[in-house]
Amino acid sequence: MNYVDSKYDGLKNFIQRQLDSGKNYQMLLKLEGFNYPKDIYLNMLLDTQALPENEFTLKTWEEFVTIYREENKEYSEKFMGENILNQSTVPTVSSSTWQIYKSNLLKKGFKEKAISEIQYSSYGVVQRLTDMGRGTKESIKGLVIGDVQSGKTANMAGLISLAADNGWNVFIVLSGLIDSLRAQTKDRIIKDLTTDGSMALNFKAIEKPKFRNGAIEAEYNLDNIDLSRNSKVRLLNVCLKNKSNLKNLIAWLNSNENKAKQMKIVLIDDEADQASINTNDITEEIDPTTINRLIREIANSSKFKAVNYIAYTATPYAPVLNESGIDSLYPRDFIVALNSSTDYMGPVQYFGLQVPAQNPSLRMVRSVTDEEVSSVFSYLTGKNEICENFTNLKTAIYWFLISVAALRFRKYDDPLSMLIHTGAKTASHKLMINIVLMNLTSCFMKK
Known part of the structure; x- marks a missing residue:
């Protein structure tokens, strides 16, 4: 039995659904609490998954459930907020967006455990989305916390893929303040969620919708886009957090009242602590800051069939400590902390922890002598015109090249980078370029 084989995904979904419905692992191990003898029920279960009866015995079924439990035990207690609002599932057909994404992750070299973590966290968020509103037209607001550079984009793409497979049809990613990075994020998501082969859904990228003389450009005219219940079209917009782009996006979303009523929106705020926070004084009756107000205009709108605002950040202090009113972006419905992947490298991995003692630092940290620090500092502050001592920097550059x-x-x-940080001022970095270029020239000019 190859536990990670995609043909068993349906059985994993079955186990998770039973757990969500109140059964425990002991009941699932012994197939207790069902209306049939365990051996008959196991054969019925295998039949629903188009698996032969000899695929599992009661013993190998127990082994399968045990493996599932071990794979998922560390994921429990990660969600704050218990509301599961829908009956979404993890699709198993190869043409589904999730299975395409999973296949693309495997091709990139992702480990099965990392993919399982992405599936668990993404599916947990999807289960907490609304697709019909909650009567009061309140949107869902949640927060996903991940380590710096730990693969939050991979989890966002996982959320989009699973939500798309389960019927949500408009995906908006608020992506920073730099357009080149916005385009990079859009291209990566589209590439990750599509394939040259068969696809059950059709993703259409909405690239900066604009109005001319009061009319939307034909390519993005909602009159020409099918958003009905059975439509296979899914819309993706990656939008900069600036006033003009957000205003154009809002105008486009509302450009067709009937189509707006068909929109089931997932609004993802990447780096939610950047620009999205209302930094005005919340103790006084002062309007929220512009970007915050425009994001709220989408997140709190009753014009759409459903809206879900999901914030992603590695630094959750501002989103959590900001105003908590019903119209704010406060994550009132759920908060989830992502697990770091087994190959994640962060401060704990590099520098270790004194407590507990079993987290020692890696042998990758090198100390720089006080003399070299003084020499570099004198050069960067203009006290010396040349840097007389940069031995450790030279060694680091050579190691990087090797x-x-x-x-x-x-x-x-894949791209490879070396980061050199010797000061907070731009001028310091410009001066450091000279030293780096000098070392590179010296290295490559040697015979």
Whole structure:
């Protein structure tokens, strides 16, 4: 039995649904609490998944449930907020967006455990989305917390894929303040969720909708886009957090009243602590800041069939400590903390923890002598025109070049970067460029 084989995804979904409905692992191990003898029920279960009867015995079924429990035990207690609002599932057909995304992650070298973590956290969020509103036209508002550079974008794409498969049809990603990074995020999501083969859904990227003389450009005219219940179209817009783009987006969303009523929106706020926070004095009757107000205009709108605002950040202090009124962006419905992947490298991995003692630092940290620090500092502050001592920097640059060469030799083609940070001022970085270029020139000019 190959536990990670996609043909068993349906059985994993069955286990999770039973757990969500109140059964425990002991009942599932022994197939207790069902209306049939356990051996008959197991065969019926296998039949629903188009698996042969000899695929499992009662013993191997117990092994399968045990593995599932071990794979998912660390995920419990990660969600704050118990509301499950829908009957969404994790699709198993190969043409589904989730299975396409899963396949693309495997091709990228993601480990099965990392993909399981993405599935668990993404599915947990999807279960807490509304697709019909809650009568009072309140949107869902949640927060997803992940470590810095720990793969939050992968989880966002997982959320989009599972939500798309389960009927949500408009996805908006609020992505920072730099347009080149916005375009990069859009291209990555589209690439991750699509394939050259068969696809059950059709993703359409909405690229900065604009109005001319009061009319929307034909390509993005909602009159020409099918958003009916059985439509296979899914819309994706990656929008900068600036006033003009958000206003154009809002105008486009509301450009067709009937189509707006068919929109089941998932509004993802990437780096939610950047620009999205209302920094005005909330103790006085002062309007919220512009970006915050425009995001609220989408998140709190009753013009759409459903709206879900999901904030992503590695630094949740501002989203959690900001105003908590019903119209704010406060994550009143749920908060989830993502697990770091097994290959994640952060401060704890690099520098270790004194408590507990079993988290030692890696042997990757090198101390720089006081003399070299003084020499570099004097150069960066203008006290000296040249940097007389940069031995450790030179060594680090050479090690980086050797590492790049080794990875390229092994056919690793992803971008590789070396970060050098010696000060908070731009002028300091400009001066440091001279030292780096001098070392590179010295390295490559040697015979």
